[in-house]
C-alpha cells in the first residue's frame with residue numbers, strides 16, 4: 247500500500263505538460279487532432295499519421311486497473327517503499343499508463359477495479375513524482 251518517494255524526473259519539452267499536470271492533480275496527455283486520439287508517450291508529432299504539432303487534453307483522472315504487480319525487489323531509489331504496487335491503468339479516453347497504485351490492501355486489488363488519480367502531496371507547489379492512483383470512492387474494493 248506504499249506510495250513511492252518523489253524522485254527527479256527527466257522532463258522534456260514534450261513531456262512538460264504531463265508533469266506540470268500531475269503537479270496540479272490533472273492527467274494531461276498529448277493529442278493528435280488529425281487522428282482525434284491520444285499520443286503516448288508524449289510527442290510533438292503523431293507517430294501514426296505524422297501530423298503535428300500535437301495538442302494536449304486534460305483527462306478525467308479516472309481509469310481502470312488493467313494489470314498490476316506487487317514489487318518486493320525494487321529499484322534502489324524505491325527500496326524503503328517495498329512492498330508497493332505498480333499497475334497499468336487504462337485511462338478513460340486515454341492511454342494505458344504505468345503508475346503506483348495505493349490505498350488498497352494487496353489482497354483486495356482486482357483487475358478491472360476503478361481508480362482515480364490521487365491529488366499531489368504538497369499541492370501544486372509540492373515535489374513532482376509519478377502518477378499515484380487510488381480506488382474511486384464508492385467503487386472501492388475494500389468497502
Ligand SMILES: [Zn+2]
Nearest residue numbers: 278281292295
Ligand atoms: Zn495522428
